[in-house]
Amino acid sequence: MKAYKLRFYPTLRQRRQLEKEFNACRYVWNWALDRRSRVYKENGKSLYAVALSRELTLLKTSQPFLKAASATALTYVLKSQDEAFQKFFKKQARYPKFKRRLRVRSCTFQIDKRRGEKVFIPGAFLQLPKLGPVRVVWSYRDIPVMPNSATVSRNAAGQWFVSLQCECIDVINPPATDNTIGLDLGLSTLVAMSDGRKEKPRRFLKNALRRLRVAQRRLAKAARGGSNRRKHKSRVARLHQGIASKRANFLHGLSTSIVRENQAIAIEDLNVRGMMANGKLARSVGDCGWYELRRQLTYKAKWYGRQLNMVPRFQRTTGVCPDCGTVGSRLPLRVRSWTCGHCGSAHDRDIAAARVMDLIGNTVGSTGIDACGLAHKPEEAVSE
Incomplete structure (x- = not known):
């Protein structure tokens, strides 16, 4: 499974429809979680998405606002809650929680593959249920297969994205090489490479701290519920989003160059979560993006047919x-x-x-x- 994340710009009508989708998905998640918990406490039995989907059809008669949302988006909520409970029983995650209002900023639409080019043309056209054709910035024009689903999301800075999930592994065949490399991660030197090169950290958060302090101070002084508070809150979110985007862009360029040039890569298995618990180092460690760099190296090594080896932590x-x-x-x-x-x-x-x-x-x-x-x-x- 591979996802292609694209920026898109919804119209006013589409934004209003997406707000309805978000609210309906949040309501169905909380309703399904409450039903599952009650039935298990009373009868010791578990409910699954199939049984809940039948009840959801009846629920729409008593809650008419659910009919305004896409049926595929609501069905996907039940399936995703099934997956959440499976991870809980496998002790891979905590018990699912109820979702608060205004915190849900995403929903997933199933794409009907039977309609073919009427709903999707790679690099040219995308149509989603209840939204119609959407204006997408096609950063990827050579998507190899038709996507199974599309997840629409909005971040705190107000930017909209659509992620297309496809059943494919886009293996890239770079030029063959016998080079191997070892990477040592640090704070003063972000990455020291075994071939003698060093990559200094860019410190995107540290360079923006002054503007962040000013924006957060103004946000703290703004009256709750007022338009000024919403304006300052949006400014803080945009600053954080800018920092995250710059860091991601830098790490993507670094990880791609490392994977392209080397057949085998060795990196230390660092306990990043434990280091983030250190109050003196947490900001610097987070600003470097060690975990994100390792995550990118992991999946890009699969794409490029490379080998990523982990050196034991101790x-x-x-x-x-x-x-x-x-x-x-x-x-x-x-x-x-x-x-x-x-x-x-x-x-x-x-x-x-x-x-x-x-x-x-x-x-x-x-x-x-x-x-x-x-x-x-x-x-x-x-x-x-």
Whole structure:
């Protein structure tokens, strides 16, 4: 399954219809969740989307506003709640929650494939139920198959998007290469690569903090329920959206270049969630976008037919000589370069760690490396 996310600009009539869709989807989600919870408490039985869809048909007679929404969008809500409960029972997520008003900003329409070019032409035309033809910016003009569904969403900054879900894996066939690379992520240096290159962090949030403080201060002083508060709230949302868009654009360019140039990529399995719990580092870690970079490398490696290898989280990489495999003493953060006490090689702290990741993740079995890590420690090296 692959999704193509496109920007689109709804008309005034379409925006009003989408608001009805959002409200109806929120109501059906809360109604279905309440029905499931009550039936399970009273009878110990579980309700599924098939049974609830029959009740939903009867519900529309007592709640006429549901008829104004697309039937496929409401049916998809029941299916998505089934998936949410499946993840809960597998202990992959928490128990589903009720959705608050004005928090639901998306709905999913099923596309009737039988109508063919009457509803979808790649790069030219898209028609959605209850909305009619929509004005889409076709960033992707070569969508290989007809989509199964379309998810319309609006972010906090008021931008509208449509995501087309297709049953395909668009495998890209780049030029063959035997290059391997190790990546060491950090704060002062975003990515240190085993080939000697370094990518500095752009710090998009830090550069916009002054404007954010001013906008948030004005928002805090605005009276609740007034038009000025809505205006300042929208400004804060647009600033955050701009920061996120710039960071995503930068990370997409970086991850794509890494995947295109290398056949095997090794990266450390960092505990980003644990680092975000550190109050002193959370802002800097979030501004770097470590998790997003790893996520992009993961799915792009599949697209390009590359291999992404994870180095264990507690594998020692800093202070290890990539030339002779000697494990030295632990280095404090202020030490940015060091010299191996065994072979005398001078190393940059980050580049050496990236080279060790390349050896461990991509070329296990080469000189100085075994399945459990480096072959010898300093005391063993001295005795040789």
